[in-house]
Amino acid sequence: MDTITKNKQLNNDEIFDLMKQFITEVIGEEFVEEMDITPKSSFTKDLEMDSIEIVSFSEKIKAHFGEQIDFTGWLSAMDLDQLINLNLEMIINYIHECQSSK
């Protein structure tokens, strides 16, 4: 099952749903219910995720997509302002680009 999921190319809506699932797993359903998560939601300001939660979220992305994407490498190219302003849409676009180039 895992292999099939990992190899399947996801469209942007599917990537967004997956991101929401990961966020729920990291911060808990009770907090997610109070939020309106959209592609424009930023991790730090809108979702109020702290850095160790973003680590958990990143690990989930890495575990799911494996070598398809270099998520840590992508994040490391960002400065602090970019990391603070990171939103879901940026990650969706990045994953989409990685899938398209494979």
Next chain:
Amino acid sequence: MPVIKVNNRDVHIQELNKGAAETVLLIHGMFSNLSVYYFNIAPVLAEHFHVVMYDLKSHGMSERTLQGYDLHSMTDDLYALMEVLNLGQVHLAGYSFGGLIALKMAVRFPEKLRKLVLIEAPDPNDAQTRGIIDEYSREFLEHYVANFTDTTKVKMGKRQMDRNHRMYEYLFYQTSIKSDMIRESGFFNNPGIAKLEKDTLLVYGSDSNCLEAGKQLHQKISRSDLVPLAGDHNIPIQEPVMVAELVAGFFKN
């Protein structure tokens, strides 16, 4: 999210570039977690080294523990972690309180170290360092966030503030961290520091209150270089790439 058992307790670790010949082990500071390295510093080091980060007890995603925050216990923890991960000799870097753990490690177990980097390690005898431990309250946290994290640009929301408050309250009122730290006030007079024979890089913010501690250590450790960078105590967050490249260059040469 790799969580491993060390001495029967859960320890959260992260590793990058596992196949590399040499390992860099990174220790974060008090009330912080491994994320201080994860996003920017660790990936730069991982271009050359196997990088290991871990959350100290009761920090980040490691298990809460009531006792053992003195430097002897913290280095026992680190030694045990290295055994579990099968790490022989590592390059060791620590930030703030993590720098004190790294220094204690070099004094106690020099055979486990290649080179040593201390970033903004404070003097435990300094009144300001002790003051943080003595005067914790919710107001303190709010004041601390407002005044000391402003240079990192990260603003906490309510859920983050509550989460941090719970961790601080636990550490201050339920664990032995306060009394353990007070017992460490004479650590800089440990004769082992002056006998240290490891190449040591001391990285401090030129505007940091801890810079004096860096100068003290530079005098005591014969094979040390002191590098002040523009910034304050939050230098790894303010200038992560500069810190990472400096540390990587030191470990490589």
